[in-house]
Amino acid sequence: MDALIAAVENGADAVYLALKRFGARAFAANFSHDELLEALKYAHLRDVKVYVTLNTMLYEQEITNVLKEVDFLYDNGVDGLIVSDIGLIDILRNCYPDIEIHVSTQAHIHDLKGAMKMKELGVDRIVIARESDLDTIRAISSLDIDTEVFVHGALCVSYSGQCLMGSILHQRSGNRGICSQCCRMRYRLHDKTKDIDVKTDGQYLLSPKDLNLIDLVPDLIEAGVTSFKIEGRMKRSAYVALVTRTYREAIDAYYAKKEYKISERRLRDLKVLFNRGFTKGYQSEDEDIIGSKRPNHIGIEVGEVIDQKKDRIYIRFSEDIRQNDGLRIIDGDQEHGLVAKKIYKRDLLQNMAHKGEIVAFDYRDKIKKGSKVYLTSDEHLMKEILSKEPKKIPIDIYYEAKEGSRLYLRVDDGKNTIERYGPIMEKAQNRPTDKDTIIRQLSKLGDTIYEVREIKGELDEVFIPISKINELRREILSDLDQKRIDIKIRKRKGFIDYELHNDLHVPYIIEVSCEKQLQAAKNFKRLHAIYLTHDLDLARQYDDVYLINSNIESMNGPRLQDRSTISEFADLDEGKIAYYTLNIANSYSVAFYMAHGASALILSLEISDVFIESLLESFKERYGFIPPIYAYEYGKRDLMYFKRSPFERYENDDRLELIDMKGETFEIKNDKQKTYIQESKSTLLERSHTIGHYLRFTDESAGKVNEVIYRSLMMQDRKKD
Numbered sequence: 001m002d003a004l005i006a007a008v009e010n011g012a013d014a015v016y017l018a019l020k021r022f023g024a025r026a027f028a029a030n031f032s033h034d035e036l037l038e039a040l041k042y043a044h045l046r047d048v049k050v051y052v053t054l055n056t057m058l059y060e061q062e063i064t065n066v067l068k069e070v071d072f073l074y075d076n077g078v079d080g081l082i083v084s085d086i087g088l089i090d091i092l093r094n095c096y097p098d099i100e101i102h103v104s105t106q107a108h109i110h111d112l113k114g115a116m117k118m119k120e121l122g123v124d125r126i127v128i129a130r131e132s133d134l135d136t137i138r139a140i141s142s143l144d145i146d147t148e149v150f151v152h153g154a155l156c157v158s159y160s161g162q163c164l165m166g167s168i169l170h171q172r173s174g175n176r177g178i179c180s181q182c183c184r185m186r187y188r189l190h191d192k193t194k195d196i197d198v199k200t201d202g203q204y205l206l207s208p209k210d211l212n213l214i215d216l217v218p219d220l221i222e223a224g225v226t227s228f229k230i231e232g233r234m235k236r237s238a239y240v241a242l243v244t245r246t247y248r249e250a251i252d253a254y255y256a257k258k259e260y261k262i263s264e265r266r267l268r269d270l271k272v273l274f275n276r277g278f279t280k281g282y283q284s285e286d287e288d289i290i291g292s293k294r295p296n297h298i299g300i301e302v303g304e305v306i307d308q309k310k311d312r313i314y315i316r317f318s319e320d321i322r323q324n325d326g327l328r329i330i331d332g333d334q335e336h337g338l339v340a341k342k343i344y345k346r347d348l349l350q351n352m353a354h355k356g357e358i359v360a361f362d363y364r365d366k367i368k369k370g371s372k373v374y375l376t377s378d379e380h381l382m383k384e385i386l387s388k389e390p391k392k393i394p395i396d397i398y399y400e401a402k403e404g405s406r407l408y409l410r411v412d413d414g415k416n417t418i419e420r421y422g423p424i425m426e427k428a429q430n431r432p433t434d435k436d437t438i439i440r441q442l443s444k445l446g447d448t449i450y451e452v453r454e455i456k457g458e459l460d461e462v463f464i465p466i467s468k469i470n471e472l473r474r475e476i477l478s479d480l481d482q483k484r485i486d487i488k489i490r491k492r493k494g495f496i497d498y499e500l501h502n503d504l505h506v507p508y509i510i511e512v513s514c515e516k517q518l519q520a521a522k523n524f525k526r527l528h529a530i531y532l533t534h535d536l537d538l539a540r541q542y543d544d545v546y547l548i549n550s551n552i553e554s555m556n557g558p559r560l561q562d563r564s565t566i567s568e569f570a571d572l573d574e575g576k577i578a579y580y581t582l583n584i585a586n587s588y589s590v591a592f593y594m595a596h597g598a599s600a601l602i603l604s605l606e607i608s609d610v611f612i613e614s615l616l617e618s619f620k621e622r623y624g625f626i627p628p629i630y631a632y633e634y635g636k637r638d639l640m641y642f643k644r645s646p647f648e649r650y651e652n653d654d655r656l657e658l659i660d661m662k663g664e665t666f667e668i669k670n671d672k673q674k675t676y677i678q679e680s681k682s683t684l685l686e687r688s689h690t691i692g693h694y695l696r697f698t699d700e701s702a703g704k705v706n707e708v709i710y711r712s713l714m715m716q717d718r719k720k721d
Contacts, residue, residue, distance in 0.1 A: 153231025
């Protein structure tokens with residue numbers, strides 16, 4: 001709540017936040033229902049929108065509970081939902097046609113074609129993937145759909161929504177909101193041919209710097225961007241305040257036709273609050289986005305260790321340092337934290353160290369002379385940022401106090417007009433109430449969010465008890481509060497029953513043994529696959545027939561090349577196999593892709609058998625048949641995909657492999673101008689399902705063939721069908 005208040009008070013037009021579940025930052029201090037209602041009231045009073053994230057990949061058992069949360073958010077006037085799971089988007093567009101849907105960056109919409117497909121589905125805003133460059137942003141924004149771009153904060157090194165490293169290595173899925181941040185860990189780069197480690201600039205080879213697009217604000221506005229997004233849910237409120245204030249100033253300067261150039265002081269303060277080094281990310285073609293030396297907050301360099309005697313360390317500072325500031329000392333690969341509680345100068349305590357001074361601190365750990373000292377927390381700066389006076393909303397007040405008529409009061413905030421009547425006015429027997437008294441009482445707005453811009457009115461010679469003026473003022477401001485809050489709760493239609501995709505049909509699996517039967521089988525409109533008992537060469541001439549075989553040991557069928565799969569949302573409606581990169585994990589997602597022509601579906605690599613069983617049962621209950629889905633069983637799994645390789649500064653070919661501090665090895669692959677990290681050894685999962693129909697994929701990069709096999713998860717009665 002402190003961060004939300006900081007954002008609103010410093011110029012945010014909207015805030016995004018999460019409930020306790022289903023948000024992609026599960027470790028943040030997220031909002032309970034009661035806290036959310038408080039946040040809604042606070043924000044809506046100040047004409048600020050509230051968007052709630054429900055942007056995790058959803059399993060079947062979670063659908064009921066996520067819809068309960070949607071009901072709560074819908075009924076209480078949340079302005080929009082940020083969603084990544086296509087199954088949930090499908091439900092929302094069916095059941096809540098008038099709620100605003102924002103497609104999360106986790107949905108990996110990074111090109112014009114994907115954005116066009118999302119627009120066709122009726123979503124209201126696309127949070128464009130961080131990997132998209134300015135030209136792509138401009139093209140998507142031209143579609144007459146709201147676009148939102150991240151302008152400041154943490155970057156993912158992998159494509160948004162396409163990182164499985166934490167999930168597979170540590171059972172902490174980024175797609176489920178519990179990312180283990182494998183990109184912030186230490187690695188070695190190894191040359192397999194020479195069997196030696198490659199010399200690197202640092203050990204944090206996958207750790208991106210922080211995004212900072214303050215200089216590109218005019219370009220992004222002119223590209224048609226609707227909203228600038230600042231990542232700040234796990235940051236201190238002072239950070240949220242200053243970053244928001246900075247972008248507010250830059251935006252306002254643009255519309256005032258003034259040039260905005262961030263000052264050296266402001267840039268310094270932003271760095272002190274949090275930075276891993278700043279980058280323009282994918283908006284710069286030649287800028288290195290990786291900060292390989294440190295994965296955490298760097299701060300700014302402010303001094304150097306010049307000596308250490310007994311239990312004290314001596315530092316010469318190049319900036320003023322105050323008591324309680326946070327310092328970090330970098331001694332080679334070692335980091336030492338220090339809070340400046342006691343600052344000694346010639347053995348006397350003082351509350352600050354001035355630029356150029358040498359001062360001492362109590363410190364026992366051995367540190368080398370010459371080690372650099374960084375300021376990572378400035379208590380004085382944070383207090384200064386948060387000391388800003390709360391914003392007030394100007395109101396005009398009009399009053400009438402006429403003999404024989406009721407006391408009348410009207411307030412206007414520029415958008416809303418509220419009226420109230422008091423008691424009937426009688427002629428004053430002694431001293432009548434004067435204008436100064438009325439203005440003084442009506443100006444007492446106390447701890448409300450309002451400030452008086454103008455008070456005027458008409459006054460006869462009547463007596464008005466001060467208590468009645470105060471009472472009417474309190475009542476009318478309360479009415480105005482409620483009007484500002486209620487205006488956000490639109491006249492919504494309410495829940496509508498989910499409409500089934502009635503065009504779904506049982507996908508045929510047909511057993512054939514000769515060319516004549518194969519030709520006949522291809523006449524079926526919903527043909528899924530051909531089950532061949534022999535002569536597997538028979539179907540190789542057909543691009544649209546996929547082979548399955550019940551005997552994995554004798555499987556030597558044709559390879560399914562990239563043209564056989566839909567790996568991105570942009571390829572929707574192409575009638576191919578929906579690939580695991582689409583993060584399919586519930587029956588609503590399965591139905592959606594089948595309704596848009598998918599001939600088969602490969603589930604997310606993160607889904608286990610127990611969740612698959614629920615998916616199958618729910619789907620069959622709604623549609624009457626088991627969908628043609630497959631799950632990973634054997635092969636090398638792709639863990640991260642990169643738009644820009646973190647290894648491009650080194651000799652980037654298949655000789656290199658990545659090794660973490662536990663000795664786990666990962667292959668670095670280059671395929672069709674794409675770089676990705678893959679498991680070094682094939683993994684075999686023992687599925688509990690018994691049906692043995694398989695899809696087989698191969699990767700032939702660098703002349704090597706790696707098999708990836710997916711098993712059909714259709715139930716036993718599929719054979720009868």
